[in-house]
Amino acid sequence: MGAVKLSFDRARILLLGLLLALFGIGFWAYHGVGNSLREIRATGLRTLLNTQVGTLEQWIAERRHEAEQLAADEDLGPQLRRLALGRGGDPVRVAQAVLEKAAPIGVSAVLVIAPDGRILAASEAQRVGARVSADFLAQMAGALKGFSSFLRPHATRDAEGRHSIGRAWMAVPLRGTGGRVVGILALGSPADKGFADVFGAARLGETGEALAFDGDGWLLTPSRHAAELAERGLAWRMAPPAAAGALTALATQAIARRGENGEGLLLQAYLGYLGRDVIGAWRWLGDLDIGVAVEIEASEAYAPLFYLHIGFAVVLVLLFAVWFSGFLSPGTLAGLMRRNGLRQLGPYKLLRQIGEGAISNVYLAQHRMLKRPAAVKVLKQQATSDEWTARFQREVQLSSTLHHPNTISIYDYGTGSGGEFWYAMEYLEGLSLADLVERYGPVPPPRTAHILRQACASLWEAHSCGLVHRDIKPQNIMLCDMRGERDFVKVLDFGLVKQIGGEDTRDLTSHMRILGTPLYMSPERIRNPADADARADIYALGAVGFFLLTGKRLFETETEHDLTYHVLHETPRLASECSSYAVPAELDALIGRCLEKDPAARPQTIASVASALDSVLVHMPWTRSQIDTWWQQNWVGENDPGRRFTAPTK
Numbered sequence: 001m002g003a004v005k006l007s008f009d010r011a012r013i014l015l016l017g018l019l020l021a022l023f024g025i026g027f028w029a030y031h032g033v034g035n036s037l038r039e040i041r042a043t044g045l046r047t048l049l050n051t052q053v054g055t056l057e058q059w060i061a062e063r064r065h066e067a068e069q070l071a072a073d074e075d076l077g078p079q080l081r082r083l084a085l086g087r088g089g090d091p092v093r094v095a096q097a098v099l100e101k102a103a104p105i106g107v108s109a110v111l112v113i114a115p116d117g118r119i120l121a122a123s124e125a126q127r128v129g130a131r132v133s134a135d136f137l138a139q140m141a142g143a144l145k146g147f148s149s150f151l152r153p154h155a156t157r158d159a160e161g162r163h164s165i166g167r168a169w170m171a172v173p174l175r176g177t178g179g180r181v182v183g184i185l186a187l188g189s190p191a192d193k194g195f196a197d198v199f200g201a202a203r204l205g206e207t208g209e210a211l212a213f214d215g216d217g218w219l220l221t222p223s224r225h226a227a228e229l230a231e232r233g234l235a236w237r238m239a240p241p242a243a244a245g246a247l248t249a250l251a252t253q254a255i256a257r258r259g260e261n262g263e264g265l266l267l268q269a270y271l272g273y274l275g276r277d278v279i280g281a282w283r284w285l286g287d288l289d290i291g292v293a294v295e296i297e298a299s300e301a302y303a304p305l306f307y308l309h310i311g312f313a314v315v316l317v318l319l320f321a322v323w324f325s326g327f328l329s330p331g332t333l334a335g336l337m338r339r340n341g342l343r344q345l346g347p348y349k350l351l352r353q354i355g356e357g358a359i360s361n362v363y364l365a366q367h368r369m370l371k372r373p374a375a376v377k378v379l380k381q382q383a384t385s386d387e388w389t390a391r392f393q394r395e396v397q398l399s400s401t402l403h404h405p406n407t408i409s410i411y412d413y414g415t416g417s418g419g420e421f422w423y424a425m426e427y428l429e430g431l432s433l434a435d436l437v438e439r440y441g442p443v444p445p446p447r448t449a450h451i452l453r454q455a456c457a458s459l460w461e462a463h464s465c466g467l468v469h470r471d472i473k474p475q476n477i478m479l480c481d482m483r484g485e486r487d488f489v490k491v492l493d494f495g496l497v498k499q500i501g502g503e504d505t506r507d508l509t510s511h512m513r514i515l516g517t518p519l520y521m522s523p524e525r526i527r528n529p530a531d532a533d534a535r536a537d538i539y540a541l542g543a544v545g546f547f548l549l550t551g552k553r554l555f556e557t558e559t560e561h562d563l564t565y566h567v568l569h570e571t572p573r574l575a576s577e578c579s580s581y582a583v584p585a586e587l588d589a590l591i592g593r594c595l596e597k598d599p600a601a602r603p604q605t606i607a608s609v610a611s612a613l614d615s616v617l618v619h620m621p622w623t624r625s626q627i628d629t630w631w632q633q634n635w636v637g638e639n640d641p642g643r644r645f646t647a648p649t650k
Helices: 002-071 076-084 091-105 134-139 191-200 226-232 249-256 303-324 330-340 386-399 433-440 445-464 505-511 523-527 534-550 560-569 585-594 606-619 624-634
Strands: 109-113 119-122 149-151 155-157 163-165 167-175 181-190 209-213 263-271 277-285 290-297 348-356 360-367 373-379 410-415 421-425 429-432 477-482 485-491
Touching: 002 076, 002 091, 002 149, 002 167, 002 181, 002 191, 002 209, 002 263, 002 277, 002 290, 002 560, 076 091, 076 109, 076 119, 076 167, 076 181, 091 109, 091 119, 091 181, 109 167, 134 149, 163 191, 167 191, 181 191, 191 209, 249 263, 249 277, 249 290, 348 373, 386 410, 386 421, 429 433, 433 477, 433 534, 445 477, 445 485, 445 534, 445 585, 445 606, 445 624, 485 624, 523 534, 523 560, 534 585, 534 606, 585 606
Parallel strands: none
Antiparallel strands: 109 119, 109 181, 149 167, 155 163, 167 181, 209 290, 263 277, 277 290, 348 360, 360 373, 373 421, 410 421, 429 477, 477 485
16 A cells, blocks of 8 residues: 555656646746747737838839829820920810829829929819919929929818818929920829828738828828727827827837938837827838838737736646547647648648748748649738739739740649638749849840740740730849759749730729839830730840840939830930940841830741841850859859849739
């Protein structure tokens, strides 16, 4: 009996020691998880803030591009310049014509303003002849200097203290002969629509939101708590209700560093403008004179901490029960934890993020069964609008019909458990043509012809299937080492692909008309994107060839407005005039023909471009020994600092 009792006591002591050890681990885990949760919240807030600022900057860039296109419009541009120069024209009729053309992009007001502030034309007829305020004119100083300017909306209060937000304006210069600025075209959009929509997408959880505010703390975007603000009679201001006019800690910190373009993170709870504890991150955008913030209530952000100690106790009880029942062994538990820690989309395990764009992330992944590496592109949650989802689905569905070795391969696509759209594609390592020129300078003519010929092969198949890429540029063409096959070209990113004759092509193209890179867009793509055909890809390929041979942009301009004008009206230089290499006349002439303004003057098919390049390569080949020598001297594989992966460009 004594031996039995001794064994029983030892078992009790062992169990007590185990429980004490588990309690110590639990106490350590409680504090560790708390710190980790704060780090996760810090990373999440910074990421959301960066995404929000990036989305705002992209939105402003798109509005600027649209406004500059209107100012350069073949019909409206001359009428606007005549008004600005005082050479006649019906000011109301011209303004209404601009408004009618700009209405689909959310413009609700149009002004044509003289350099001295006089309103020469307006969509609101009674404003013609009046003057804009000195403050409004000062904010458009950039446009008077030749640079398009975005004017943020302003918060106003009426006599009864009701809050409202004015229009957001985009001002672009109107130029006369010699490029002199003779006036300003200003397009106004309601702030509660386009500008506000940019912030409405970044709403974290049940209480989180993204906000824009001015130097006095007034909100410039609608609050997701607007109904509560109205019910409680609170001002639309970053100020706690019982603070007697004082601003929140976040707004106070941001406005105090207004001149520094600073940013900050507040993980200690502070009173928000509703009077509840929140945490947040901010950044002051000096060029726009606004603060951007993301906030979430502390109770939601740190909710896991409240339940952690209760949950841990429950988990301990359950763990002991199943452990001693023999149902779950230590090895099995470890295996389950490892499997649950891996994120999976369809049959692909995501290993690490390798790229990020405005609307999508790209991950290195591995097929669960085949163990084959892949690049998985995932549409971000804040970009899951009908427009971007349609573009994403169109990209994968049309791209998956292409099988040429020089075109990136699409493996699979689907929707994740959170509703996110994804697709898996070939995983590539190498240099984009943009990286190639940036790191090593202009490319010799034989190698340029070799690269362009492979790109032609990819486009040849696409055009044969009735598809036009529409976003050919150096960033979308990669030069790879494909298991020993070096200088192998892959054409990427068919996100702007157009199916000629498809029943949905025109509507979607019209809705997404502003996308693309102006430097590599053909004139007809700028004038009427919906009607561009395969010859637009030929133009873009010619611009890529010019860039490779010279290391220079096709047109050197300071503003996108000037770039658009040059693409539409200026004859580009010959590559031979700008290259440090002796460019063969046949290659020089081919690139010049590809860059003709009139599509009818270009080579009419990508096959004819490929044939001309074949003729160049016959007399001036880029040999296997030259290829191997270049890669051996300039590429160090996985340790190369210029290495690029399959990644998004949008």
